[in-house]
Amino acid sequence: QQQVKQSPQSLIVQKGGISIINCAYENTAFDYFPWYQQFPGKGPALLIAIRPDVSEKKEGRFTISFNKSAKQFSLHIMDSQPGDSATYFCAARPPLGAGGTSYGKLTFGQGTILTVHP
């Protein structure tokens, strides 16, 4: 019930195109859904995050769409650039107020390797 399933495993997009990465979760207690970008040999960096009280959040070229009933959320990268080529991870976290052994823990998706061709 703690799984977060991410697809596709890899994605190739032309410069200027739209990159779409999808994630599905099972635990309805999750209340925070971040996306991370990771370049080779580096740690993940927070890209954008959403809470389930909104269906969409946009920051620049990055948009998260959230479907609470379907337990799915996705990352859209508009006008994809070669510099966006990286591995992207979705994640989910239970409420911090829940405490216990899950306090603050992120459950990560499997990752998507995005390649944007010039």
Add this chain to the structure above:
Amino acid sequence: GAVVSQHPSRVICKSGTSVKIECRSLDFQATTMFWYRQFPKQSLMLMATSNEGSKATYEQGVEKDKFLINHASLTLSTLTVTSAHPEDSSFYICSAKTSGAVNEQFFGPGTRLTVL
């Protein structure tokens, strides 16, 4: 933004030796830090949760005597890989969680451990 550093960035050691990796939150205090392990082309695997002033909580299957974690201050957590073996070679990443209005994990740049 919040910055987390790790030291060293790369380490190569002989089998049987112990290696210590430091994780520091540079501009904020972190009562909770996390240690992850990442194999090539795979996701992050949580190893343990490090809490300042108390014992770390290890995930199932992670040997606590193998991976010693110490969270001595609000800005420093260390991971010591004891008696390292080639199968311990991996990319180790820490994160530090902020508190207050912004509850977010900020990740360090990672440490590449190679055990010969």
